Amino acid sequence: MEQEIYSGGWRGSADVWLNAAYDALLETGVDGVKIQLLAKKLNLSRTSFYWFFKDRQALLDALISLWREKNTGNLIKQAAAYAETITEAMLNVTDCWLSHDLFDAQLEFSVRSWALQSPEILHEIQNADHLRLAALSRMFVKFGQNEKQADVRARTIYLVQIGYISMQTHEDLETRLKRIPEYVEIFTGQPPKQRELDRFLARNQHPA
Incomplete structure (x- = not known):
């Protein structure tokens, strides 16, 4: 599993972001799969997302x-x-x-x-x-x-x-x-x- 740790804290991993997106899709549909919402749920910075995915x-x-x-x-x-x-x-x-x-x-x-x-x-x-x-x-x-x-x-x-x-x-x-x-x-x-x-x-x- 690809993970990133930097001076400001843990960035998560591709799997962490994907699993959060999966949960959001099942719970609220595709409209709930948004970077800011996922970042808030994961307690991670929005910019951390871009270490693993190009965009939404x-x-x-x-x-x-x-x-x-x-x-x-x-x-x-x-x-x-x-x-x-x-x-x-x-x-x-x-x-x-x-x-x-x-x-x-x-x-x-x-x-x-x-x-x-x-x-x-x-x-x-x-x-x-x-x-x-x-x-x-x-x-x-x-x-x-x-x-x-x-x-x-x-x-x-x-x-x-x-x-x-x-x-x-x-x-x-x-x-x-x-x-x-x-x-x-x-x-x-x-x-x-x-x-x-x-x-x-x-x-x-x-x-x-």
Whole structure:
């Protein structure tokens, strides 16, 4: 982590400023991501910011890079992860919806809200949607679905999850986990095997 200490005190680090911007984006939207507001929150001088970022736009670009790498990158990675069956592959993708380390739903909501006032961010969202849907479609094609079926199944999965996020749906973990087998069967046309569910629950830190 890049940090700077000078005679007048601690300047912070790129991560410190980025984390503060992340919190502000989630709490108040992009309009709250302003250098002066972040400096006040961090109890740092406004000029300290410029040791790590050229300007506010560079900080906003860093937030989008964080979102792109975490949410889109991990979803694509999970869709391509090793699986013996399509149901196991679907459970790999479902890990994204349960693990904040793999997919940040609050950040997703905030970036999509940001896109309502920014054509550039809307373009980022549209590109991400395209890449994510393509990854899900490839997952189904790999397991024998034709391209049309794969596309429709991918859209069903993805639009349901984006709907969860956009509607800010809140379910307790127990309720959501109980629905997973039925979701997997609806999305893939096959029920998951018990051993697949056991592995899924174990890696999501829940007893079978």
